[in-house]
Amino acid sequence: MLFISSISTSSRxxxxxxxxxxxxxxxxxxxxxxxxxxxxxxxxLSAAMPGMVKGWKLKQSTAKNTYTKWIQxxxxxxxxSEPKQKGEKPLTVRIKLTDTGRFYPSIQxxxxxxxxxxxxxxxxxKRLAGLRGSEQVFPDGRKQVRALLDERFIIxxxxxxxxxxAQVDLFLSKFNFNMLKGKKGKPVKRLxxxxxxxxxxxxxxxxxxxxxxxxxxxxxVKQMLDQILAVDPSIAEDEEGQ
Numbered sequence: 001m002l003f004i005s006s007i008s009t010s011s012r013x014x015x016x017x018x019x020x021x022x023x024x025x026x027x028x029x030x031x032x033x034x035x036x037x038x039x040x041x042x043x044x045l046s047a048a049m050p051g052m053v054k055g056w057k058l059k060q061s062t063a064k065n066t067y068t069k070w071i072q073x074x075x076x077x078x079x080x081s082e083p084k085q086k087g088e089k090p091l092t093v094r095i096k097l098t099d100t101g102r103f104y105p106s107i108q109x110x111x112x113x114x115x116x117x118x119x120x121x122x123x124x125x126k127r128l129a130g131l132r133g134s135e136q137v138f139p140d141g142r143k144q145v146r147a148l149l150d151e152r153f154i155i156x157x158x159x160x161x162x163x164x165x166a167q168v169d170l171f172l173s174k175f176n177f178n179m180l181k182g183k184k185g186k187p188v189k190r191l192x193x194x195x196x197x198x199x200x201x202x203x204x205x206x207x208x209x210x211x212x213x214x215x216x217x218x219x220x221v222k223q224m225l226d227q228i229l230a231v232d233p234s235i236a237e238d239e240e241g242q
Contacts, residue, residue, distance in 0.1 A: 034151075037185030039065070039073040039099035042198045046075040049097055050174030055167070056081055056093070064199035067213065070103035071195060079171075093171060094158040101185070102152045110148040123169035124157065131155075153180050191215050 039045070042063030052058070060078035065071055074096060081091040100106035113132040116125045124135070124145045133147030133155075141161035148154055155175070159168060194214045201207040216224075 034102060034104075035187035035189060036070055036101045036103040037152075037187055038192075038195075039071060039101040040183065041065075042073055042075065042200045044179075045073045045097060045099050046200070046202065048176045048179040049075050049077050050079075050095060050171055053079060053170055053174055058203070059092075061202040062200065063202075065195075065197040067197070069105065070101055071191060071197075071213075072101060072103070072106065073099040091160045091162050093160065093163060095171065096154075096156040096158075098154040098156070100152055100154060107148060107151065107154070109146075113148075116147060123165045123172060127169065127172040128155065149177065149180060150183070152183075 042065060046061065046063040049061075056079040058077065059080045060076060062077075063073065063075035065073050075098075077095045079093045079095070081093075083090055098106075110132045113134050116128050116131055116133045128145070128147040131147040131149055133145065136144045136146075138144070143159045145157045145159070146154065157168075157171070193216075194212055196210055197213050198210045199208065
C-alpha cells in the first residue's frame with residue numbers, strides 16, 4: 001500500500017510512505033547471519049565510477065536510490081566510442097555499480113558463483129580476480145561481466161562486439177575501488193522511519209531530485225486512520241456512499 005503526498009514542489013521534494021505487512025529482515029538473516037547496512041548516497045557511489053576514458057565519450061552518468069524490500073543505490077555510466085573513420089558506427093559500453101547494502105536477496109546470485117581467476121584470462125578476469133562473479137555471452141556477441149566486491153557492491157559491465165582487451169582494461173583501471181573498500185556501515189535490523197531517496201544526473205543536474213520515504217507497519221497505518229476518523233468521521237461516510 002502506497003501513500004504519496006507532495007511536501008515542496010518548488011524544491012522537487014516529495015514524501016513517499018511505504019506500508020509493510022511483514023518484517024523486512026527475517027529468514028534472510030538466518031541464511032547469511034549478516035545484517036544489512038544502509039547504502040552509500042548516489043553521489044558517493046558515482047564517485048567510484050570511471051570518469052574520462054581516452055577514445056570514449058561519456059553519454060550518461062546517473063545514480064539513484066531504489067527500493068525493493070531494502071534501499072539500494074545504483075550508479076550507471078554509458079560510454080560511446082569516438083569514431084576513428086567517417087561513417088564508422090560507434091560502440092556503446094554500459095557500466096553499472098550497485099551498493100546492495102549487503103541485503104542477501106540482492107547478492108544471493110553470487111552464492112553459486114566461482115571466484116574469477118586471472119591466469120590466462122581476459123582483462124576483466126585479471127582485474128577482478130579473486131572476486132565471485134560470472135561472464136555471459138549473448139547471442140548477438142555482447143558480453144556481460146558481473147562481480148561482487150566486499151560481499152556488497154555489484155560491478156557490471158555490458159560490452160559490445162568490437163571492444164578489445166586493451167579497452168576493457170582501460171575502463172576497469174578507471175574504477176576507484178579503493179573508495180569502496182572498508183565501507184562497513186552500521187548493521188541494522190530494519191530501515192529507519194524516514195530516508196531521503198535521491199536521484200542525480202551528472203550531465204543534466206537540473207534533473208536532480210529527492211524525496212522523503214517513510215516506512216511504517218500495517219498496524220501503524222490502522223492507528224493513523226483511526227486518528228483521522230476520530231477527527232472527521234464523515235470521511236468514512238463518504239467512503240461508504242461511493
